[in-house]
Amino acid sequence: RAKDKGGACYQFYTAAMNAHGNERLRLEADLRRALERGELQMHYQPKMNLRTQAIVGVEALMRWRHPVLGQVSPAQFIPIAEDTGLIVAMGRFALEAACADAQEWRRRGLPPVQMSVNLSPRQLTGATLVSDIAGVLQRSGLDPTLLELEITEGAMMKSPETAAALLHELRALGVGLAIDDFGTGYSSLSYLKRFPLSTVKIDRSFVRDLSTDPDARALANGIITLAHGLRMKVVAEGVETAEQLEHLRSQDCDEIQGYWLCKPMPAEQAYEFMAERRVPLPWQAEVNAVRHQ
Ligand code: C2E
Ligand code: MG
Ligand code: MG
Ligand code: MG
Numbered sequence: 358r359a360k361d362k363g364g365a366c367y368q369f370y371t372a373a374m375n376a377h378g379n380e381r382l383r384l385e386a387d388l389r390r391a392l393e394r395g396e397l398q399m400h401y402q403p404k405m406n407l408r409t410q411a412i413v414g415v416e417a418l419m420r421w422r423h424p425v426l427g428q429v430s431p432a433q434f435i436p437i438a439e440d441t442g443l444i445v446a447m448g449r450f451a452l453e454a455a456c457a458d459a460q461e462w463r464r465r466g467l468p469p470v471q472m473s474v475n476l477s478p479r480q481l482t483g484a485t486l487v488s489d490i491a492g493v494l495q496r497s498g499l500d501p502t503l504l505e506l507e508i509t510e511g512a513m514m515k516s517p518e519t520a521a522a523l524l525h526e527l528r529a530l531g532v533g534l535a536i537d538d539f540g541t542g543y544s545s546l547s548y549l550k551r552f553p554l555s556t557v558k559i560d561r562s563f564v565r566d567l568s569t570d571p572d573a574r575a576l577a578n579g580i581i582t583l584a585h586g587l588r589m590k591v592v593a594e595g596v597e598t599a600e601q602l603e604h605l606r607s608q609d610c611d612e613i614q615g616y617w618l619c620k621p622m623p624a625e626q627a628y629e630f631m632a633e634r635r636v637p638l639p640w641q642a643e644v645n646a647v648r649h650q
Pocket of ligand 3 (some may be wrong): 487537538558560
């Protein structure tokens with residue numbers, strides 16, 4: 358009968374919802390212990406300057422290796438960390454590890470590279486951010502100008518006035534500030550001027566569609582021109598093909614990051630990648646040939 362069917366359907370639905378809820382609760386419980394159990398690790402994805410082809414920086418990206426589930430995506434665990442407030446401790450860990458690794462690479466003879474660390478909205482509203490960052494810089498001995506903090510539009514726009522004041526304090530420490538995933542949020546362009554930003558990161562969604570969608574191209578080109586007009590550096594994220602790279606170079610984009618160059622990797626591998634990369638890339642010969650004509 359219809360009523361029975363409805364009942365069964367309802368039962369099934371709640372069971373599915375419970376399963377979903379349980380999974381999240383379980384991840385949440387496990388995430389609480391992940392830090393102390395050493396399950397969190399920073400990986401690093403290099404960024405390349407499009408004019409010199411040198412590796413000029415890396416982005417630090419958090420990885421969670423769950424003892425049973427294996428790698429859990431940041432898209433899954435960062436929001437949980439945000440909601441529960443765990444992000445504050447995790448964010449401190451990320452900063453501490455990233456600055457220590459950057460300083461270790463320097464000690465081992467690598468030329469200086471910029472270390473970019475993501476900050477979540479919750480960290481921006483915390484009262485201790487500026488002193489936390491100052492402390493991390495002091496403990497690691499890293500040159501503050503080599504540290505960059507990546508902040509999304511959304512995080513800055515929650516309370517723009519408070520954010521602007523905080524960002525000025527951070528800039529006063531000497532660190533760089535990047536606006537992450539630019540173009541996907543809802544910030545007014547005037548905030549680009551009001552916030553003391555040093556870098557704009559073009560979101561992957563525009564880069565992905567560069568070769569197929571004239572609108573994505575127009576947006577990417579516009580962001581580059583706008584950012585340069587405001588004396589900011591432009592980094593394109595998610596570059597996967599040579600075609601995307603060539604387009605970005607033709608528009609004078611400063612740096613790229615993406616699978617075309619390499620995926621994020623553990624500290625030791627990132628070190629080796631940078632140490633070995635004095636070798637020219639396949640397309641470098643071509644570029645040089647054109648330049649020397
Ligand atoms: P994001 O800051 O925009 O980081 C870039 C993301 O794009 C990374 O994903 C990176 O692995 C991915 N990516 C880079 N190049 C390519 C490419 O060519 N193709 C594709 N398909 N993807 C590419 P990931 O590591 O999964 O991180 C996702 C997001 O999680 C980050 O986005 C960031 O918002 C957040 N996140 C990661 N680590 C941290 C952290 O330590 N703290 C905070 N607050 N957020 C973090
Ligand atoms: Mg980022
Ligand atoms: Mg990004
Ligand atoms: Mg992104």
